[in-house]
Amino acid sequence: WWIPTVGLGLVVLVLLWGWLKPGPAAQAPARVESVPTGARVMFDGQELAERTPVTLPAMPEGRYSLVLSREGYQELRTELEVQATGPVPLGVLRLVPVVQQAHVPETPPVAVENAPPAQEPAAVAKVRLRVEAQPAQAVVIVDGRPQGAAPVMLEAAPGVALAVRVEAAKHQPSERTVTVGSGPEQVERFTLHPEARVAPPVTPPRPPRQESRAETRTAKVRFAVRPWAEVTCGGKKLGETPFEAVELRVGTYDCKFFNPDLKKTLSRRIEVKAIDLNVVSVKFE
Structure with a gap:
Protein backbone atom coordinates (compact mmCIF):
# COMPACT_ATOMS: atom_id res chain seq x y z
CA TRP A 1 0.00 0.00 0.00
CA TRP A 2 2.99 2.41 0.44
CA ILE A 3 4.05 2.34 -3.25
CA PRO A 4 1.16 4.50 -4.56
CA THR A 5 1.75 6.97 -1.72
CA VAL A 6 5.46 7.40 -2.64
CA GLY A 7 4.56 7.89 -6.31
CA LEU A 8 1.98 10.55 -5.46
CA GLY A 9 4.55 12.38 -3.31
CA LEU A 10 7.07 12.49 -6.20
CA VAL A 11 4.43 13.94 -8.52
CA VAL A 12 3.62 16.67 -5.98
CA LEU A 13 7.34 17.57 -5.61
CA VAL A 14 7.82 17.80 -9.39
CA LEU A 15 4.79 20.09 -9.74
CA LEU A 16 5.98 22.33 -6.88
CA TRP A 17 9.48 22.57 -8.39
CA GLY A 18 8.06 23.54 -11.79
CA TRP A 19 5.79 26.17 -10.20
CA LEU A 20 8.50 27.69 -7.96
CA LYS A 21 11.38 27.51 -10.53
CA PRO A 22 12.36 31.10 -11.43
CA GLY A 23 11.88 31.93 -15.06
CA PRO A 24 14.02 34.27 -17.19
CA ALA A 25 13.82 37.96 -16.24
CA ALA A 26 11.42 39.76 -18.59
CA GLN A 27 12.70 42.93 -20.22
CA ALA A 28 10.75 46.06 -19.23
CA PRO A 29 8.56 47.25 -22.16
CA ALA A 30 8.91 50.73 -23.65
CA ARG A 31 6.01 53.07 -22.90
CA VAL A 32 5.16 55.99 -25.20
CA GLU A 33 3.03 58.76 -23.69
CA SER A 34 2.14 62.10 -25.24
CA VAL A 35 0.38 65.33 -24.38
CA PRO A 36 -2.23 65.43 -25.76
CA THR A 37 -3.01 61.73 -26.01
CA GLY A 38 -4.38 59.98 -29.08
CA ALA A 39 -1.34 60.62 -31.32
CA ARG A 40 -0.51 58.24 -34.16
CA VAL A 41 2.72 56.29 -33.64
CA MET A 42 5.16 55.44 -36.45
CA PHE A 43 7.71 53.04 -34.89
CA ASP A 44 10.76 51.93 -36.87
CA GLY A 45 9.02 52.87 -40.14
CA GLN A 46 5.73 51.09 -39.38
CA GLU A 47 2.54 52.70 -38.06
CA LEU A 48 1.01 51.05 -35.01
CA ALA A 49 -2.70 50.42 -34.74
CA GLU A 50 -2.90 51.88 -31.22
CA ARG A 51 -2.72 55.56 -30.30
CA THR A 52 -0.83 57.07 -27.40
CA PRO A 53 -0.45 56.08 -24.67
CA VAL A 54 0.88 52.83 -26.13
CA THR A 55 3.29 50.10 -25.09
CA LEU A 56 5.82 49.20 -27.80
CA PRO A 57 6.64 45.56 -28.57
CA ALA A 58 9.83 44.00 -27.23
CA MET A 59 12.85 44.63 -29.41
CA PRO A 60 16.58 43.78 -29.47
CA GLU A 61 19.31 46.22 -28.50
CA GLY A 62 19.72 49.18 -30.88
CA ARG A 63 18.23 52.54 -31.93
CA TYR A 64 14.76 52.88 -33.45
CA SER A 65 13.04 55.86 -35.07
CA LEU A 66 9.84 57.14 -33.45
CA VAL A 67 7.40 59.64 -35.04
CA LEU A 68 4.27 61.01 -33.33
CA SER A 69 1.62 62.90 -35.28
CA ARG A 70 -1.81 64.29 -34.46
CA GLU A 71 -4.12 66.56 -36.38
CA GLY A 72 -3.65 70.19 -35.41
CA TYR A 73 -0.14 69.53 -33.97
CA GLN A 74 3.38 69.56 -35.34
CA GLU A 75 4.99 66.21 -36.08
CA LEU A 76 7.48 65.04 -33.41
CA ARG A 77 10.50 62.97 -34.45
CA THR A 78 12.90 61.29 -32.04
CA GLU A 79 14.70 58.00 -31.40
CA LEU A 80 14.25 55.18 -28.90
CA GLU A 81 17.45 53.57 -27.63
CA VAL A 82 17.31 49.98 -26.35
CA GLN A 83 20.29 48.88 -24.27
CA ALA A 84 21.16 45.50 -22.79
CA THR A 85 19.42 46.57 -19.57
CA GLY A 86 16.25 47.60 -21.42
CA PRO A 87 14.84 50.60 -23.31
CA VAL A 88 15.85 54.13 -22.26
CA PRO A 89 12.73 55.94 -20.94
CA LEU A 90 11.46 58.68 -23.22
CA GLY A 91 9.32 60.52 -20.69
CA VAL A 92 6.18 62.35 -21.73
CA LEU A 93 6.42 63.76 -25.28
CA ARG A 94 4.63 67.07 -25.74
CA LEU A 95 3.16 67.98 -29.11
CA VAL A 96 3.18 71.63 -30.22
CA PRO A 97 -0.06 72.99 -31.75
CA VAL A 98 0.03 74.26 -35.32
CA VAL A 99 -0.65 77.99 -35.55
CA GLN A 100 -3.47 78.46 -38.06
CA GLN A 101 -3.80 81.75 -39.89
CA ALA A 102 -7.26 83.19 -40.52
CA HIS A 103 -8.36 83.04 -44.14
CA VAL A 104 -8.69 86.52 -45.68
CA PRO A 105 -10.63 86.84 -48.98
CA GLU A 106 -8.65 88.26 -51.82
CA THR A 107 -9.55 91.83 -52.79
CA PRO A 108 -8.19 93.92 -55.58
CA PRO A 109 -5.43 96.29 -54.49
CA VAL A 110 -6.56 99.77 -53.63
CA ALA A 111 -4.22 102.67 -53.97
CA VAL A 112 -4.06 104.46 -50.66
CA GLU A 113 -1.88 107.41 -50.04
CA ASN A 114 0.47 107.19 -47.10
CA ALA A 115 -0.36 103.46 -46.61
CA PRO A 116 1.45 101.82 -43.66
CA PRO A 117 4.31 99.46 -44.56
CA ALA A 118 3.47 95.80 -45.03
CA GLN A 119 4.05 93.61 -41.95
CA GLU A 120 6.73 90.95 -42.08
CA PRO A 121 5.55 87.31 -41.98
CA ALA A 122 5.57 85.61 -38.60
CA ALA A 123 8.83 83.86 -37.70
CA VAL A 124 8.89 80.07 -38.17
CA ALA A 125 8.99 78.14 -34.89
CA LYS A 126 12.43 76.67 -34.36
CA LEU A 192 32.57 57.17 -30.84
CA HIS A 193 34.83 54.13 -31.12
CA PRO A 194 38.20 53.98 -29.31
CA GLU A 195 41.28 54.52 -31.42
CA ALA A 196 43.35 51.47 -32.32
CA ARG A 197 46.58 51.28 -30.39
CA VAL A 198 49.56 52.21 -32.52
CA ALA A 199 52.83 50.42 -31.87
CA PRO A 200 55.69 52.77 -30.94
CA PRO A 201 58.08 53.52 -33.78
CA VAL A 202 61.00 51.17 -34.03
CA THR A 203 64.31 52.92 -33.67
CA PRO A 204 66.78 51.52 -36.21
CA PRO A 205 69.93 50.11 -34.64
CA ARG A 206 72.96 52.31 -34.66
CA PRO A 207 75.58 51.38 -37.21
CA PRO A 208 78.69 49.81 -35.69
CA ARG A 209 81.39 52.23 -34.77
CA GLN A 210 84.09 52.46 -37.35
CA GLU A 211 87.27 51.09 -35.90
CA SER A 212 90.63 52.45 -36.69
CA ARG A 213 92.43 51.18 -39.74
CA ALA A 214 95.09 49.48 -37.60
CA GLU A 215 92.43 47.42 -35.76
CA THR A 216 90.70 46.22 -38.92
CA ARG A 217 93.80 45.00 -40.77
CA THR A 218 94.30 41.24 -40.72
CA ALA A 219 97.08 38.87 -41.63
CA LYS A 220 97.50 35.13 -42.07
CA VAL A 221 99.03 33.08 -39.27
CA ARG A 222 100.23 29.50 -39.53
CA PHE A 223 100.98 27.46 -36.42
CA ALA A 224 103.79 24.88 -36.57
CA VAL A 225 103.58 22.75 -33.42
CA ARG A 226 105.56 19.64 -32.64
CA PRO A 227 104.26 17.09 -32.06
CA TRP A 228 100.75 18.69 -31.99
CA ALA A 229 98.47 20.78 -29.76
CA GLU A 230 95.10 22.43 -29.30
CA VAL A 231 95.61 26.14 -30.07
CA THR A 232 93.71 28.94 -28.29
CA CYS A 233 94.53 32.62 -28.92
CA GLY A 234 92.83 35.58 -27.30
CA GLY A 235 90.34 33.22 -25.59
CA LYS A 236 89.24 31.77 -28.96
CA LYS A 237 89.92 28.13 -29.81
CA LEU A 238 91.47 27.92 -33.27
CA GLY A 239 91.70 24.13 -33.64
CA GLU A 240 94.08 21.19 -33.41
CA THR A 241 97.28 21.31 -35.39
CA PRO A 242 97.99 20.84 -38.12
CA PHE A 243 95.39 23.18 -39.69
CA GLU A 244 95.38 25.76 -42.45
CA ALA A 245 96.61 29.28 -41.83
CA VAL A 246 94.02 31.48 -40.11
CA GLU A 247 93.19 35.18 -40.46
CA LEU A 248 93.85 37.22 -37.31
CA ARG A 249 93.80 40.96 -36.77
CA VAL A 250 97.15 42.67 -36.56
CA GLY A 251 98.22 42.92 -32.91
CA THR A 252 99.44 40.98 -29.90
CA TYR A 253 97.76 37.76 -28.62
CA ASP A 254 98.22 35.48 -25.60
CA CYS A 255 98.06 31.94 -26.95
CA LYS A 256 97.93 28.55 -25.22
CA PHE A 257 99.03 25.25 -26.69
CA PHE A 258 97.66 22.15 -24.97
CA ASN A 259 98.78 18.56 -25.72
CA PRO A 260 96.49 16.00 -24.02
CA ASP A 261 98.91 13.15 -24.69
CA LEU A 262 101.75 14.91 -22.90
CA LYS A 263 99.37 16.59 -20.46
CA LYS A 264 101.25 19.82 -21.00
CA THR A 265 100.19 23.38 -21.75
CA LEU A 266 102.56 26.00 -23.18
CA SER A 267 101.77 29.72 -23.13
CA ARG A 268 103.20 32.11 -25.70
CA ARG A 269 102.62 35.76 -26.52
CA ILE A 270 102.69 36.20 -30.27
CA GLU A 271 102.62 39.28 -32.46
CA VAL A 272 100.67 39.25 -35.69
CA LYS A 273 102.25 41.61 -38.19
CA ALA A 274 100.79 43.07 -41.39
CA ILE A 275 102.76 40.71 -43.65
CA ASP A 276 101.73 37.99 -46.07
CA LEU A 277 102.25 35.10 -43.60
CA ASN A 278 103.12 34.94 -39.88
CA VAL A 279 104.62 31.60 -38.76
CA VAL A 280 104.43 30.62 -35.10
CA SER A 281 106.67 27.65 -34.14
CA VAL A 282 106.11 25.79 -30.89
CA LYS A 283 107.91 22.63 -29.75
CA PHE A 284 107.05 20.48 -26.75
CA GLU A 285 110.35 19.25 -25.18
Missing part, protein backbone atom coordinates in the same frame (compact mmCIF):
# COMPACT_ATOMS: atom_id res chain seq x y z
CA VAL A 127 13.13 73.06 -33.45
CA ARG A 128 15.05 72.19 -30.30
CA LEU A 129 17.90 69.87 -31.39
CA ARG A 130 19.64 67.83 -28.69
CA VAL A 131 23.02 66.25 -29.58
CA GLU A 132 24.11 63.39 -27.32
CA ALA A 133 27.38 61.47 -27.47
CA GLN A 134 29.06 58.39 -26.08
CA PRO A 135 31.47 58.78 -24.32
CA ALA A 136 30.02 61.63 -22.30
CA GLN A 137 31.69 65.05 -22.37
CA ALA A 138 32.69 64.63 -26.01
CA VAL A 139 33.08 67.95 -27.83
CA VAL A 140 30.28 68.84 -30.30
CA ILE A 141 31.13 70.97 -33.35
CA VAL A 142 28.31 72.30 -35.57
CA ASP A 143 29.15 73.90 -38.94
CA GLY A 144 32.77 74.26 -37.82
CA ARG A 145 31.93 76.04 -34.53
CA PRO A 146 32.53 74.30 -31.15
CA GLN A 147 29.35 74.09 -29.08
CA GLY A 148 30.81 72.62 -25.88
CA ALA A 149 30.67 69.18 -24.27
CA ALA A 150 27.78 66.81 -24.98
CA PRO A 151 24.89 66.79 -24.42
CA VAL A 152 24.31 70.05 -26.34
CA MET A 153 20.94 71.73 -26.96
CA LEU A 154 20.56 73.80 -30.15
CA GLU A 155 17.74 75.61 -31.94
CA ALA A 156 17.33 75.56 -35.72
CA ALA A 157 14.64 76.12 -38.28
CA PRO A 158 12.92 73.06 -39.82
CA GLY A 159 14.61 71.75 -42.97
CA VAL A 160 18.04 73.19 -42.16
CA ALA A 161 20.99 70.83 -42.78
CA LEU A 162 23.75 71.00 -40.14
CA ALA A 163 27.25 69.48 -40.32
CA VAL A 164 27.69 67.92 -36.87
CA ARG A 165 31.06 66.54 -35.74
CA VAL A 166 31.78 64.93 -32.35
CA GLU A 167 35.31 64.49 -31.01
CA ALA A 168 36.80 62.92 -27.86
CA ALA A 169 40.30 62.10 -26.71
CA LYS A 170 41.55 58.61 -27.64
CA HIS A 171 38.45 58.05 -29.82
CA GLN A 172 37.79 58.22 -33.54
CA PRO A 173 35.72 61.32 -34.44
CA SER A 174 32.23 60.92 -35.91
CA GLU A 175 30.67 63.34 -38.39
CA ARG A 176 27.41 63.41 -40.35
CA THR A 177 24.87 65.84 -41.79
CA VAL A 178 21.77 66.31 -39.62
CA THR A 179 18.60 67.60 -41.27
CA VAL A 180 16.28 69.35 -38.83
CA GLY A 181 12.74 67.95 -38.91
CA SER A 182 9.43 69.66 -38.27
CA GLY A 183 8.91 68.45 -34.71
CA PRO A 184 9.47 70.66 -31.69
CA GLU A 185 12.23 68.38 -30.41
CA GLN A 186 14.80 66.20 -32.13
CA VAL A 187 17.53 64.00 -30.63
CA GLU A 188 20.69 62.95 -32.46
CA ARG A 189 23.07 60.47 -30.85
CA PHE A 190 26.73 59.86 -31.74
CA THR A 191 28.78 56.86 -30.58
Whole structure:
Protein backbone atom coordinates (compact mmCIF):
# COMPACT_ATOMS: atom_id res chain seq x y z
CA TRP A 1 0.00 0.00 0.00
CA TRP A 2 2.99 2.41 0.44
CA ILE A 3 4.05 2.34 -3.25
CA PRO A 4 1.16 4.50 -4.56
CA THR A 5 1.75 6.97 -1.72
CA VAL A 6 5.46 7.40 -2.64
CA GLY A 7 4.56 7.89 -6.31
CA LEU A 8 1.98 10.55 -5.46
CA GLY A 9 4.55 12.38 -3.31
CA LEU A 10 7.07 12.49 -6.20
CA VAL A 11 4.43 13.94 -8.52
CA VAL A 12 3.62 16.67 -5.98
CA LEU A 13 7.34 17.57 -5.61
CA VAL A 14 7.82 17.80 -9.39
CA LEU A 15 4.79 20.09 -9.74
CA LEU A 16 5.98 22.33 -6.88
CA TRP A 17 9.48 22.57 -8.39
CA GLY A 18 8.06 23.54 -11.79
CA TRP A 19 5.79 26.17 -10.20
CA LEU A 20 8.50 27.69 -7.96
CA LYS A 21 11.38 27.51 -10.53
CA PRO A 22 12.36 31.10 -11.43
CA GLY A 23 11.88 31.93 -15.06
CA PRO A 24 14.02 34.27 -17.19
CA ALA A 25 13.82 37.96 -16.24
CA ALA A 26 11.42 39.76 -18.59
CA GLN A 27 12.70 42.93 -20.22
CA ALA A 28 10.75 46.06 -19.23
CA PRO A 29 8.56 47.25 -22.16
CA ALA A 30 8.91 50.73 -23.65
CA ARG A 31 6.01 53.07 -22.90
CA VAL A 32 5.16 55.99 -25.20
CA GLU A 33 3.03 58.76 -23.69
CA SER A 34 2.14 62.10 -25.24
CA VAL A 35 0.38 65.33 -24.38
CA PRO A 36 -2.23 65.43 -25.76
CA THR A 37 -3.01 61.73 -26.01
CA GLY A 38 -4.38 59.98 -29.08
CA ALA A 39 -1.34 60.62 -31.32
CA ARG A 40 -0.51 58.24 -34.16
CA VAL A 41 2.72 56.29 -33.64
CA MET A 42 5.16 55.44 -36.45
CA PHE A 43 7.71 53.04 -34.89
CA ASP A 44 10.76 51.93 -36.87
CA GLY A 45 9.02 52.87 -40.14
CA GLN A 46 5.73 51.09 -39.38
CA GLU A 47 2.54 52.70 -38.06
CA LEU A 48 1.01 51.05 -35.01
CA ALA A 49 -2.70 50.42 -34.74
CA GLU A 50 -2.90 51.88 -31.22
CA ARG A 51 -2.72 55.56 -30.30
CA THR A 52 -0.83 57.07 -27.40
CA PRO A 53 -0.45 56.08 -24.67
CA VAL A 54 0.88 52.83 -26.13
CA THR A 55 3.29 50.10 -25.09
CA LEU A 56 5.82 49.20 -27.80
CA PRO A 57 6.64 45.56 -28.57
CA ALA A 58 9.83 44.00 -27.23
CA MET A 59 12.85 44.63 -29.41
CA PRO A 60 16.58 43.78 -29.47
CA GLU A 61 19.31 46.22 -28.50
CA GLY A 62 19.72 49.18 -30.88
CA ARG A 63 18.23 52.54 -31.93
CA TYR A 64 14.76 52.88 -33.45
CA SER A 65 13.04 55.86 -35.07
CA LEU A 66 9.84 57.14 -33.45
CA VAL A 67 7.40 59.64 -35.04
CA LEU A 68 4.27 61.01 -33.33
CA SER A 69 1.62 62.90 -35.28
CA ARG A 70 -1.81 64.29 -34.46
CA GLU A 71 -4.12 66.56 -36.38
CA GLY A 72 -3.65 70.19 -35.41
CA TYR A 73 -0.14 69.53 -33.97
CA GLN A 74 3.38 69.56 -35.34
CA GLU A 75 4.99 66.21 -36.08
CA LEU A 76 7.48 65.04 -33.41
CA ARG A 77 10.50 62.97 -34.45
CA THR A 78 12.90 61.29 -32.04
CA GLU A 79 14.70 58.00 -31.40
CA LEU A 80 14.25 55.18 -28.90
CA GLU A 81 17.45 53.57 -27.63
CA VAL A 82 17.31 49.98 -26.35
CA GLN A 83 20.29 48.88 -24.27
CA ALA A 84 21.16 45.50 -22.79
CA THR A 85 19.42 46.57 -19.57
CA GLY A 86 16.25 47.60 -21.42
CA PRO A 87 14.84 50.60 -23.31
CA VAL A 88 15.85 54.13 -22.26
CA PRO A 89 12.73 55.94 -20.94
CA LEU A 90 11.46 58.68 -23.22
CA GLY A 91 9.32 60.52 -20.69
CA VAL A 92 6.18 62.35 -21.73
CA LEU A 93 6.42 63.76 -25.28
CA ARG A 94 4.63 67.07 -25.74
CA LEU A 95 3.16 67.98 -29.11
CA VAL A 96 3.18 71.63 -30.22
CA PRO A 97 -0.06 72.99 -31.75
CA VAL A 98 0.03 74.26 -35.32
CA VAL A 99 -0.65 77.99 -35.55
CA GLN A 100 -3.47 78.46 -38.06
CA GLN A 101 -3.80 81.75 -39.89
CA ALA A 102 -7.26 83.19 -40.52
CA HIS A 103 -8.36 83.04 -44.14
CA VAL A 104 -8.69 86.52 -45.68
CA PRO A 105 -10.63 86.84 -48.98
CA GLU A 106 -8.65 88.26 -51.82
CA THR A 107 -9.55 91.83 -52.79
CA PRO A 108 -8.19 93.92 -55.58
CA PRO A 109 -5.43 96.29 -54.49
CA VAL A 110 -6.56 99.77 -53.63
CA ALA A 111 -4.22 102.67 -53.97
CA VAL A 112 -4.06 104.46 -50.66
CA GLU A 113 -1.88 107.41 -50.04
CA ASN A 114 0.47 107.19 -47.10
CA ALA A 115 -0.36 103.46 -46.61
CA PRO A 116 1.45 101.82 -43.66
CA PRO A 117 4.31 99.46 -44.56
CA ALA A 118 3.47 95.80 -45.03
CA GLN A 119 4.05 93.61 -41.95
CA GLU A 120 6.73 90.95 -42.08
CA PRO A 121 5.55 87.31 -41.98
CA ALA A 122 5.57 85.61 -38.60
CA ALA A 123 8.83 83.86 -37.70
CA VAL A 124 8.89 80.07 -38.17
CA ALA A 125 8.99 78.14 -34.89
CA LYS A 126 12.43 76.67 -34.36
CA VAL A 127 13.13 73.06 -33.45
CA ARG A 128 15.05 72.19 -30.30
CA LEU A 129 17.90 69.87 -31.39
CA ARG A 130 19.64 67.83 -28.69
CA VAL A 131 23.02 66.25 -29.58
CA GLU A 132 24.11 63.39 -27.32
CA ALA A 133 27.38 61.47 -27.47
CA GLN A 134 29.06 58.39 -26.08
CA PRO A 135 31.47 58.78 -24.32
CA ALA A 136 30.02 61.63 -22.30
CA GLN A 137 31.69 65.05 -22.37
CA ALA A 138 32.69 64.63 -26.01
CA VAL A 139 33.08 67.95 -27.83
CA VAL A 140 30.28 68.84 -30.30
CA ILE A 141 31.13 70.97 -33.35
CA VAL A 142 28.31 72.30 -35.57
CA ASP A 143 29.15 73.90 -38.94
CA GLY A 144 32.77 74.26 -37.82
CA ARG A 145 31.93 76.04 -34.53
CA PRO A 146 32.53 74.30 -31.15
CA GLN A 147 29.35 74.09 -29.08
CA GLY A 148 30.81 72.62 -25.88
CA ALA A 149 30.67 69.18 -24.27
CA ALA A 150 27.78 66.81 -24.98
CA PRO A 151 24.89 66.79 -24.42
CA VAL A 152 24.31 70.05 -26.34
CA MET A 153 20.94 71.73 -26.96
CA LEU A 154 20.56 73.80 -30.15
CA GLU A 155 17.74 75.61 -31.94
CA ALA A 156 17.33 75.56 -35.72
CA ALA A 157 14.64 76.12 -38.28
CA PRO A 158 12.92 73.06 -39.82
CA GLY A 159 14.61 71.75 -42.97
CA VAL A 160 18.04 73.19 -42.16
CA ALA A 161 20.99 70.83 -42.78
CA LEU A 162 23.75 71.00 -40.14
CA ALA A 163 27.25 69.48 -40.32
CA VAL A 164 27.69 67.92 -36.87
CA ARG A 165 31.06 66.54 -35.74
CA VAL A 166 31.78 64.93 -32.35
CA GLU A 167 35.31 64.49 -31.01
CA ALA A 168 36.80 62.92 -27.86
CA ALA A 169 40.30 62.10 -26.71
CA LYS A 170 41.55 58.61 -27.64
CA HIS A 171 38.45 58.05 -29.82
CA GLN A 172 37.79 58.22 -33.54
CA PRO A 173 35.72 61.32 -34.44
CA SER A 174 32.23 60.92 -35.91
CA GLU A 175 30.67 63.34 -38.39
CA ARG A 176 27.41 63.41 -40.35
CA THR A 177 24.87 65.84 -41.79
CA VAL A 178 21.77 66.31 -39.62
CA THR A 179 18.60 67.60 -41.27
CA VAL A 180 16.28 69.35 -38.83
CA GLY A 181 12.74 67.95 -38.91
CA SER A 182 9.43 69.66 -38.27
CA GLY A 183 8.91 68.45 -34.71
CA PRO A 184 9.47 70.66 -31.69
CA GLU A 185 12.23 68.38 -30.41
CA GLN A 186 14.80 66.20 -32.13
CA VAL A 187 17.53 64.00 -30.63
CA GLU A 188 20.69 62.95 -32.46
CA ARG A 189 23.07 60.47 -30.85
CA PHE A 190 26.73 59.86 -31.74
CA THR A 191 28.78 56.86 -30.58
CA LEU A 192 32.57 57.17 -30.84
CA HIS A 193 34.83 54.13 -31.12
CA PRO A 194 38.20 53.98 -29.31
CA GLU A 195 41.28 54.52 -31.42
CA ALA A 196 43.35 51.47 -32.32
CA ARG A 197 46.58 51.28 -30.39
CA VAL A 198 49.56 52.21 -32.52
CA ALA A 199 52.83 50.42 -31.87
CA PRO A 200 55.69 52.77 -30.94
CA PRO A 201 58.08 53.52 -33.78
CA VAL A 202 61.00 51.17 -34.03
CA THR A 203 64.31 52.92 -33.67
CA PRO A 204 66.78 51.52 -36.21
CA PRO A 205 69.93 50.11 -34.64
CA ARG A 206 72.96 52.31 -34.66
CA PRO A 207 75.58 51.38 -37.21
CA PRO A 208 78.69 49.81 -35.69
CA ARG A 209 81.39 52.23 -34.77
CA GLN A 210 84.09 52.46 -37.35
CA GLU A 211 87.27 51.09 -35.90
CA SER A 212 90.63 52.45 -36.69
CA ARG A 213 92.43 51.18 -39.74
CA ALA A 214 95.09 49.48 -37.60
CA GLU A 215 92.43 47.42 -35.76
CA THR A 216 90.70 46.22 -38.92
CA ARG A 217 93.80 45.00 -40.77
CA THR A 218 94.30 41.24 -40.72
CA ALA A 219 97.08 38.87 -41.63
CA LYS A 220 97.50 35.13 -42.07
CA VAL A 221 99.03 33.08 -39.27
CA ARG A 222 100.23 29.50 -39.53
CA PHE A 223 100.98 27.46 -36.42
CA ALA A 224 103.79 24.88 -36.57
CA VAL A 225 103.58 22.75 -33.42
CA ARG A 226 105.56 19.64 -32.64
CA PRO A 227 104.26 17.09 -32.06
CA TRP A 228 100.75 18.69 -31.99
CA ALA A 229 98.47 20.78 -29.76
CA GLU A 230 95.10 22.43 -29.30
CA VAL A 231 95.61 26.14 -30.07
CA THR A 232 93.71 28.94 -28.29
CA CYS A 233 94.53 32.62 -28.92
CA GLY A 234 92.83 35.58 -27.30
CA GLY A 235 90.34 33.22 -25.59
CA LYS A 236 89.24 31.77 -28.96
CA LYS A 237 89.92 28.13 -29.81
CA LEU A 238 91.47 27.92 -33.27
CA GLY A 239 91.70 24.13 -33.64
CA GLU A 240 94.08 21.19 -33.41
CA THR A 241 97.28 21.31 -35.39
CA PRO A 242 97.99 20.84 -38.12
CA PHE A 243 95.39 23.18 -39.69
CA GLU A 244 95.38 25.76 -42.45
CA ALA A 245 96.61 29.28 -41.83
CA VAL A 246 94.02 31.48 -40.11
CA GLU A 247 93.19 35.18 -40.46
CA LEU A 248 93.85 37.22 -37.31
CA ARG A 249 93.80 40.96 -36.77
CA VAL A 250 97.15 42.67 -36.56
CA GLY A 251 98.22 42.92 -32.91
CA THR A 252 99.44 40.98 -29.90
CA TYR A 253 97.76 37.76 -28.62
CA ASP A 254 98.22 35.48 -25.60
CA CYS A 255 98.06 31.94 -26.95
CA LYS A 256 97.93 28.55 -25.22
CA PHE A 257 99.03 25.25 -26.69
CA PHE A 258 97.66 22.15 -24.97
CA ASN A 259 98.78 18.56 -25.72
CA PRO A 260 96.49 16.00 -24.02
CA ASP A 261 98.91 13.15 -24.69
CA LEU A 262 101.75 14.91 -22.90
CA LYS A 263 99.37 16.59 -20.46
CA LYS A 264 101.25 19.82 -21.00
CA THR A 265 100.19 23.38 -21.75
CA LEU A 266 102.56 26.00 -23.18
CA SER A 267 101.77 29.72 -23.13
CA ARG A 268 103.20 32.11 -25.70
CA ARG A 269 102.62 35.76 -26.52
CA ILE A 270 102.69 36.20 -30.27
CA GLU A 271 102.62 39.28 -32.46
CA VAL A 272 100.67 39.25 -35.69
CA LYS A 273 102.25 41.61 -38.19
CA ALA A 274 100.79 43.07 -41.39
CA ILE A 275 102.76 40.71 -43.65
CA ASP A 276 101.73 37.99 -46.07
CA LEU A 277 102.25 35.10 -43.60
CA ASN A 278 103.12 34.94 -39.88
CA VAL A 279 104.62 31.60 -38.76
CA VAL A 280 104.43 30.62 -35.10
CA SER A 281 106.67 27.65 -34.14
CA VAL A 282 106.11 25.79 -30.89
CA LYS A 283 107.91 22.63 -29.75
CA PHE A 284 107.05 20.48 -26.75
CA GLU A 285 110.35 19.25 -25.18
